[in-house]
Structures are given as structure tokens and as C-alpha cells.
Amino acid sequence: MAVAAQMPHHVTAVVFHPETRHLDLRPDSPAYATQPRLITARIVATANKAAGTETARTVRVLPPGSAPAPRTASKAPAGVVTLLGA
Template sequence: MGGRTLHSVLPPRPGAGPVAQATGQDPETGRLDLRPDVPACATRLRLLTASIIATADGHVGSAAVRALRILPPGAVDTTPPPATDRPAPVRPRSDR
């Protein structure tokens, strides 16, 4: 599979954009999380798991991806997580 990209394994549907988005990766386990846009794409990802892993590893040049986790279909939440569990410090009001 040398030289192939994930895009070549999972080309976008005509006029619909990407079929899935990588949403996370666990370097300790080598798991790559993918969120498909519709249920049919989730099935397609599961059927092509071996090809996707081989392509990802070929792209980065190592065995960085050893497993896939196919998340439920839907939009990806791009809101960054809060920096800490503590509430933001309260600024004193300036007197005017």
C-alpha cells in the first residue's frame, strides 16, 4: 500500500465531503478513533479496518496505528475541552 493515503482508501462521496474524521489517537494502545458522518460509512470503515491501519502505518512509517475505534455517526464536536476542572478566577471589578 506504499504511497496511498487514507483519502485514497476512503474517498469522499461525490458532493458530500469526507466520510469520516479522525477524532483522537491513543499512542499507548495505538488506537485511532474515527467518527463517520452516517451509519453506512461506519459499516464501510469496519469492513476496511485492515486497509486503513496499513495505510495509516505506511503514511507515518511505523506501527503507530494498531486498532480502530469506530465512534457513533454524527457531527464532530470541535469545542475544545476546558483547561482545568477549576472554575476560572474571578476578576475584581474596577471602580469607575
């Protein structure tokens, strides 16, 4: 259940912050940072549908090549990670 056809190849779900319900995404270039910002609501809706619960509340698009997420965060739930895939 891909949100957008090209996103699985250029945007990675990096980490999910359960305390704030933020999903961090990392594009592979500045050009691919724009689309996730434009379709944030669709990403959140698809993530929640894939997870089977109201898991995600917001999406944060990290800069390409940014540092890894802090240790206090956890991996994104499987349903949320797969929303970027096919």
C-alpha cells in the first residue's frame, strides 16, 4: 500500500517517536523532501491504516543525509514502515 509510487525508492521511514507519535522520514535528496511534506495527511492516514490503529499523528521530513535518530526513539512499527513500500 504505497502512498506514492516513487517514494519507496527515495524516502525511508527512519524512526517513530511513540511519546509524540511523530514519524520521521528521510529522503535521499532535497528533491524528494518536497513530496512527503505535501502529502503529510495522506502519509499519516495510510500509516494508521497499515498499523491498524491511530499510531501516527504527524510526519517530520528530516534533511537528506541527516544524523540518525536519538536513542529515546523507537523503530517505526512494521505497518508504518511498509506504508512507503509497495
